[in-house]
Amino acid sequence: MTRFQAARGPLALALALGLLAHPGVAGTLWGALGQGRVVPVPAARLAALAGQHALVAGLGVLGAAVLGIGLGLVVTRPAGRPLRRLVETVGAGLQAIPPVVVVALAFPALGFGLAPTALALVAYAVLPILRATMDALDTVPQDLREAARAMGLTPLQRLREVDLPLAAPVVAGAVRTAAVLAVATAAVGALAGAATLGTPIVIGLQTQNTLSVLQGAAATASLAFLAEGGLVLALGAPARAARATA
Amino acid sequence: MIAFDGISVRFGGATALDGVTEEVAEGELCVLVGPSGSGKSTLLRLVNRLVEPTEGAVRVRGVDVRAVEAARLRRSIGYVIQSVGLFPHRTVARNVATVPRLLGWPEARIEARVREMLALVRLDPAEFASRRPRELSGGQAQRVGIARALAADPDILLMDEPFGAVDPIARRDLRAELRRIHAATGKTILLVTHDPGEAIELASRLVVLRDGRVVASGGPSEVLGGGGAFVRALLGGDAALRALSLVPARRLAEPDPAPDAPALAADATLQDALSLMIESRRTRVRLPAAESGAEASLSLARLVERRP
């Protein structure tokens, strides 16, 4: 399967869910189901929220990827190996803290809104990326590293030409999964005052406007599938398919 | 070319090598044999500084290896291992080009060299250059491994059980290939094997290791003749006899026609020759003229002394 074929499904779903979130479609559907006339969330408002949502999730994943991949590289080098246990434990601890608590704890320093939400997403997503990076680097076959060393590649050249290309598909898979989770989780940011696609959900729940909840949920899911499809296009198909066709 | 001077290597408490002093002359094909764990790989890996000696010094081309930057030293020495270690994410051509690239050769020279190397190991560049390692058989992969090791034209080649993972037929072909390459290039080769036949067929010099010490070294016939019980047990009591089947009779024949001696097939081995001598109770057999050479004959004395 090429990356284009692999991206088709998620992108089609993103489109379908995006249409469902659109006030015209959602409102008409709502009326047809006999749910009475409610004012749907306008398209421009949804688009603005989706932009904020993507920004928060993107920052969260970017932070988690930089931190996770960076730490994964450090603790698998000979000099960084003693840190490995500590890093793994802290990573696991961060993941165990619910995002809402991170937001609450970060409040004094970062205030309300986007920043604490992005921070919560970093904390939440860093461990899977870190684990995948360490595992992928650990499973680079010993004989390949040995061959590379014996041919006179310097440590940096070995990292660049052997370790990283071989680890990349697995790490990319983890980043993709983290991105989808981050997009889904970023909706929670609405509780911390971050204007995201979670906002119409929260407001809809408070005002008993189910159409608003539906639109927010559909738009969030649409964005998650868009992230999945986009990242498949950018980083390659899932690892197993990549190995079969590379 | 390579000198081990009072080498000991200890890993933690374990002693891998213990007081080894050996010299390998330029152009030699030196074969290291010994039981598993006797220190063969460690001895090999001292040469390109994959292992550092605990005591003693290793000199390559007359220079203590510690005086040479490790990466530079390694780029000047070919290294072939049993598992080959081809980079799976790179084509055959890119694999072969590894060291020339590190050395910064111009692209055109690298390309020409890759084709030359693939041809040397008898892989058609048009067919194989753009393949991935997983599209190769074991024997083909090992040929690429050899091509890669030779790409930057190192004068020293280290081979650690290079043919251990390939099937017997491919192994026979690869051995023949290695002999041919050695004869054609005159490189100094250090090769580890635990196959007695391979050791005797290939070695111009044989080093026998046991528990990290050298227990015998010298020309193969010398070692086989004077090696004692351990060496005989290691190489097999009939190793010398079996080794005869690996050498064409023509290699030792002399251009003396001997028209009334019994005739061998043109492509007979030394084993065929000895067998015919015993059958016919004669000490000289005849090799008819063929594509591979003119009319010649071989005496028992030449066969026993293995005088080329």
Ligand SMILES: Nc1ncnc2c1ncn2[C@@H]1O[C@H](COP(=O)(O)OP(=O)(O)O)[C@@H](O)[C@H]1O
């Ligand atoms: N990197 C290492 N760390 C610890 N012990 C080692 C290492 N390399 C080799 N040894 C030990 O040194 C001894 C010789 O090993 P080696 O040279 O690989 O033997 P051989 O190649 O003859 O089988 C063995 O006992 C082996 O376990």
Ligand SMILES: [Mg+2]
């Ligand atoms: Mg070994």
